[in-house]
Amino acid sequence: MIAQGTPGQLEADPHSIMGPFLAGAAAVRRDRRARAGSDGQITLQVGDLYNLHDVSAAFPLHRLTVLTGPSGAGKTALVLDSLIPAARALLSDSAPPGHVRRLDLGRIRQVVQIDASPIA
Numbered sequence: 001m002i003a004q005g006t007p008g009q010l011e012a013d014p015h016s017i018m019g020p021f022l023a024g025a026a027a028v029r030r031d032r033r034a035r036a037g038s039d040g041q042i043t044l045q046v047g048d049l050y051n052l053h054d055v056s057a058a059f060p061l062h063r064l065t066v067l068t069g070p071s072g073a074g075k076t077a078l079v080l081d082s083l084i085p086a087a088r089a090l091l092s093d094s095a096p097p098g099h100v101r102r103l104d105l106g107r108i109r110q111v112v113q114i115d116a117s118p119i120a
Helices: 007-012 019-023 075-091
Strands: 041-049 052-060 100-104
Touching: 007 019, 041 075, 052 075, 075 100
Parallel strands: none
Antiparallel strands: 041 052, 041 100
16 A cells, blocks of 8 residues: 555655645646557457447557456457457467457567456
8 A cells, every 4th residue: 555544645655656646736847758559559440249249459569458348348359258369379470369360569569467356
């Protein structure tokens, strides 16, 4: 845990890293040289899988990307059942899953999947 308390308590805590940002006393620095999408992107086209039908997606490289949607919208089907297996297949010169119509990984050369499985 990096902080505990209300936003007001964190603002007043001299040891709080987030306090100055919450109080408006510090500005978030942004690297203006790097624009979203300027470093390329991963593009994916999926045919029919579960409730996905002719879906296209683009994920910018070098950015934290979040995929959201209601339960049953196809988030897992898009990422865990399509993107990851197709990327692994492409990188190992194997055939991608049949429902994946197109995948362009840009400069990606390795896939590492991290999940919330217990270590022990």
